Amino acid sequence: xxxxxxxxxxxxxxxxxxxxxxxxxxxxxxxxxxxIIVCVVMSGVxxxxxxxxxxxxxxxRGLPSDFNAFLRIGEDGRVTGYTGKIEMGQGPxxxxxxxxxxxxDTPLDTVDxxxxxxxxxxxxxxxxGSMTTRMFGPALQAxxxxxxxxxLELAAESLKIPPAQLVAKDGAIFDKEKPEHRVxxxxxxxxxxxxxxxxxxxxxxxxxxxxVIGQPELHRDxxxxxxxxxxxxxxxxxxxxxYAKILRPPAHNATLKNVDTTPAQKIPGVQVVQQDNxxxxxxEFPDVAEAAxxxxxxxxxxxxxKVDDKTIFDYLLRVxxxxxxxxxxxxxxxGRKLAVKTIETTYLDPYVAHAPMETHTALAQIEDGKATVxxxxxxPFGAQQEIARAxxxxxxxxxxxxxxxxxxxxxxxxxxxxxEAAQLAKITGKPVQVMWSREEEFFxxxxxxxxxxxxxxxxxxxxxxxxxxYNVYYAGDRGSQQFYTVPNHRTSGHGRGWQGSEHPFRTGAxxxxxxxxxxxxxxxxxxxxxxxxxxxxxxxxxxNLSDEKMIRVLKTAAETFGWTPAKAPSxxxxxxxxxxxxxxxxxxxxEVAVNTKTGAVQVKRVACAQDMGLVVNxxxxxxxxxxxxxxxxxxxxxxxxxxxxxxxxDTNFDxxxxxxxxxxxxxxxxxxxxxxxxxQGGGEPAIVLMGALMANAIHxxxxxxxxxxxxxxxxxKAAIQKV
Amino acid sequence: MTDTISFQLNGKPTRIKVDxxxxxxxxxxxxxxxxxxxxxxxxxxxxCCTVLVNNVAWRSCLxxxxxxxxxxxxxxxxxEQDGRLHPVQKAFMAHDALQCGFCxxxxxLNAVSLLTKNxxxxxxxxxxxxxxNFCRCGAHTRIVDAIQSAAAExxxxxxx
Numbered sequence: 001x002x003x004x005x006x007x008x009x010x011x012x013x014x015x016x017x018x019x020x021x022x023x024x025x026x027x028x029x030x031x032x033x034x035x036i037i038v039c040v041v042m043s044g045v046x047x048x049x050x051x052x053x054x055x056x057x058x059x060x061r062g063l064p065s066d067f068n069a070f071l072r073i074g075e076d077g078r079v080t081g082y083t084g085k086i087e088m089g090q091g092p093x094x095x096x097x098x099x100x101x102x103x104x105d106t107p108l109d110t111v112d113x114x115x116x117x118x119x120x121x122x123x124x125x126x127x128x129g130s131m132t133t134r135m136f137g138p139a140l141q142a143x144x145x146x147x148x149x150x151x152l153e154l155a156a157e158s159l160k161i162p163p164a165q166l167v168a169k170d171g172a173i174f175d176k177e178k179p180e181h182r183v184x185x186x187x188x189x190x191x192x193x194x195x196x197x198x199x200x201x202x203x204x205x206x207x208x209x210x211x212v213i214g215q216p217e218l219h220r221d222x223x224x225x226x227x228x229x230x231x232x233x234x235x236x237x238x239x240x241x242x243y244a245k246i247l248r249p250p251a252h253n254a255t256l257k258n259v260d261t262t263p264a265q266k267i268p269g270v271q272v273v274q275q276d277n278x279x280x281x282x283x284e285f286p287d288v289a290e291a292a293x294x295x296x297x298x299x300x301x302x303x304x305x306k307v308d309d310k311t312i313f314d315y316l317l318r319v320x321x322x323x324x325x326x327x328x329x330x331x332x333x334x335g336r337k338l339a340v341k342t343i344e345t346t347y348l349d350p351y352v353a354h355a356p357m358e359t360h361t362a363l364a365q366i367e368d369g370k371a372t373v374x375x376x377x378x379x380p381f382g383a384q385q386e387i388a389r390a391x392x393x394x395x396x397x398x399x400x401x402x403x404x405x406x407x408x409x410x411x412x413x414x415x416x417x418x419x420e421a422a423q424l425a426k427i428t429g430k431p432v433q434v435m436w437s438r439e440e441e442f443f444x445x446x447x448x449x450x451x452x453x454x455x456x457x458x459x460x461x462x463x464x465x466x467x468x469x470y471n472v473y474y475a476g477d478r479g480s481q482q483f484y485t486v487p488n489h490r491t492s493g494h495g496r497g498w499q500g501s502e503h504p505f506r507t508g509a510x511x512x513x514x515x516x517x518x519x520x521x522x523x524x525x526x527x528x529x530x531x532x533x534x535x536x537x538x539x540x541x542x543x544n545l546s547d548e549k550m551i552r553v554l555k556t557a558a559e560t561f562g563w564t565p566a567k568a569p570s571x572x573x574x575x576x577x578x579x580x581x582x583x584x585x586x587x588x589x590x591e592v593a594v595n596t597k598t599g600a601v602q603v604k605r606v607a608c609a610q611d612m613g614l615v616v617n618x619x620x621x622x623x624x625x626x627x628x629x630x631x632x633x634x635x636x637x638x639x640x641x642x643x644x645x646x647x648x649x650d651t652n653f654d655x656x657x658x659x660x661x662x663x664x665x666x667x668x669x670x671x672x673x674x675x676x677x678x679x680q681g682g683g684e685p686a687i688v689l690m691g692a693l694m695a696n697a698i699h700x701x702x703x704x705x706x707x708x709x710x711x712x713x714x715x716x717k718a719a720i721q722k723v
Numbered sequence: 724m725t726d727t728i729s730f731q732l733n734g735k736p737t738r739i740k741v742d743x744x745x746x747x748x749x750x751x752x753x754x755x756x757x758x759x760x761x762x763x764x765x766x767x768x769x770x771c772c773t774v775l776v777n778n779v780a781w782r783s784c785l786x787x788x789x790x791x792x793x794x795x796x797x798x799x800x801x802x803e804q805d806g807r808l809h810p811v812q813k814a815f816m817a818h819d820a821l822q823c824g825f826c827x828x829x830x831x832l833n834a835v836s837l838l839t840k841n842x843x844x845x846x847x848x849x850x851x852x853x854x855x856n857f858c859r860c861g862a863h864t865r866i867v868d869a870i871q872s873a874a875a876e877x878x879x880x881x882x883x
Binding site for chain 2: 231356
């Protein structure tokens, strides 16, 4: 999407709000009282969002008939933005108000944000794909610019000064000649109810004039989160609420043979629900409900196990859909002849869990035919539809409210727990909380799909890439695009990313979906070619890059790290990797130490540079880079779902190891100044590097090339023994 | 079986009638309405449910409520004194040492416990002392920085 599309604003002439809003939202607007209300419809961005929805989710919803950005300036002068995005640690609770404060010239502490409430907020496709800032942000900024234009008109009337002579600053408007002639936003909006707007595109600020955007801001929710005041879905309590525990099968696709719930029913205060396949016990205390569930005797028919975590890759290759050529150019056969070194490698990536610290949780209450559901979700509007369908309610009779979300990483785009809570609330007539146990979380998680990448590539006598033949199975195409210059190339995809039905359980989007697999394979292969050509891996990359942005990013990472050229394996334990995700260019260099006896890898330091266009909150962006590097160590070094058929063997953190304090390297993060460019993604890009970064550093330390994730001590040890 | 259990909770004498075998985490979250301690794994791996018992960090998902009889229990809600945040809380905020925040009550209380035992920890000692508290978002480095800074402030030196 180019900048023009990005800012293609289509302001509708809103005469009557009732045409635009669902019933509940109309009521809400009435309740809002006075002030200025601005709604924005952005056709260009919406079209792009719908396209991305289809691309990422495999389904599309028609363009929303109402607005997709919305703000209000109250009679007290406070600004409130409304967004369907949610806060799960990635920081929009801070960055979106920064965008509003900037465009409205009002102090940041006068800006509030309401997030993820389907009755109050404009429709949104969900919080994933690093799209909040780059796609929703411009809509919100446009609403703010529109509101400021209205304020300037009001001020011109009030002060009897031509608008051109007025300046807005710190929540007030004044005469630039005589600053004492001023009026505050609160004074302007007091006693008014303004629903008008200006035709055409609002003038957005020149980024050179930004004073709030681009300033590092601490998380605004910090105090709430260090005092326990921050409420997550499981912390919402309603009078008379029940906690539900649901009978689960031992494996996916297992069928219930027989069940005896009588022992649970004998426990005082326990209510047992049995409706179709939903068998649950409820009690006013969750631990008592859990103990009661353990009393239920159930037998299941478990389908015969056909695959496990060892055989899955052979199986997936056997049933793989045929190739879909994603990109091609030149002549592969001619390229093969040019190559003086040819390398063929198969890269393997297992199922990986999202494992947010907060398990899927929801509280549902049904009153007067309307369901209200507090859910830990990345996708409140998707949850609303799922719940409405399950209950047989019209969509507007379901309200989803999203409190703070305790981590998502793609795993909370599906909302089974919210549907379960709503169904149980409907059956029992009581408010019901469903909080998945850690075992349920591992069982129902929509894992990153196991995937395979096969690459055949060659390098010519001058150290240039001669050909590139790339086949990715099941990961999807995100991150498969070749950004090195190679004249003869073909990139083919097999299967539809995580939407494939070949997997033994559900799979889904895992932070930067597909790109972790594709970047692991590509950057490992590039390193193999550099080593085969006897060229330093940074120099080899620069020698094969013509994309100036990537060159700048890689050089910055190398300078930050203090890279000195050497052919790998240099025994230094240095690794490099580059990638592009969500429009952001990123490169990192790491230093590792490998214990050759145990195979254990200790990461000493990582230098990471990225170009993400305009940065709203540089501190928040750096925190995301650190988070990506840290979290990415998990899929690189330990994280792998073990299973037998459709039974998931990992049930808790004892066998599924996520990164811990002792693993975390010293990190140097650099964000390149590119404020004249549109903002790009920040929550995912750096994580895509971690597989190849570790593989390349381990190779540099030991000479062992690992082509299967995760690079556990056993695998590293085995690879070293083969050197 | 119902027992009467008395203990100090966030500085206040508390007496509840409860089955003493029930787990402290759920009694705190439901009977007593303190939702600061979180459920993360139920097996003591992750530390989201951490509370202080007589100034030492414990996993409330593994403890029976009867085990805190006559003891002093502090949850994250009770760490603030007279509207003043604990230095560890302030340092977490100042270092932006949090993302989703779900693990933070446990991280903060474990850090307080660590600094009670060792007011002048090295960076390595902090890493070791915090290693069994999990954070999925990757706030670890900033949390270690925050604890170092809080330790300095608590010793009366300048906050780093």
